Amino acid sequence: MVAALGFKTKSLLFNRLIERGVAGTRETLKNRQDLFNPLVRNTKVGWWQNGDRYLHRKILLDSLFGDLDATRYAAILENYLQTYFPIAGESPKQISPILKSKFRQLQETGNEAELFFMNNFRTIAPFASGLLQDARLFGDGYDFQIAVETDYFLAEVKGVRAQSGGIRLTSNEFAKADEFRDKFCLAVISGLEAVPRINVFFDPLSTLKFSKQSLTSEQVFYSVPSRRW
Helix, strand or coil, X not given: CCCCCCCCCHHHHHHHHHHHCCCCCHHHHHHHHHHHHHHHCCCCCCCCCCCCCCHHHHHHHHHHHCCCCHHXXXXXXXXXXXXXXXCCCCCCCCCCHHHHHHHHHHCCHHHHXXXXXXXXXXXXXXXXXXXXXXXXXXXXXXXXXEEECCEEEEEEEXXXXXXCCCCCCCHHHHHHHXXXXXXXXXXXXXXXXXCCEEEEEECHHHHCCCCCXXXXXXXXXXXXXXXXX
């Protein structure tokens, strides 16, 4: 990857990252690298002494970019660095629209939380032997259905980057929670920036206090008049 980014040594790469303002010192960059070492090289754990601390991030990266070679992945990193940590006079390296879309997904808490839930839902006692079915594309007020023998549960997943923070349900999600009650599970994945944990609330309308809020937005669309196609 160092060579794909155009550097002969890791030391030169680290110097450029410091010049861009990504980190203040080489030691900070090295510590960040050490987080991933046990996941990709089976080497030392690093100063956090937690080998799986960033496992959820690696799974997310693999799901989005696992099919890329070093050159194409390096292009994404260059685009990111040139956009958010620019050096005077340079323009971001162009990447394909689909890679831009995937990179935006990487930055969205919801997508990361859902992937973490998919890989860890069986740690929730009622779901230990369950079969997860993905319902996100249906837009019907829940993310997953978990079939447990002859029974089922609906799960809506929310992500919180830190250990604390608010969440909100759409009117559709709220209606589903009201309809299915103890069969509806709200799974809040907190601590995504460090070590995630799943907080589970069955019948969340009874166990959590929600306040109603209304937002008004303008929807813009473009149409073609009726014609023979």
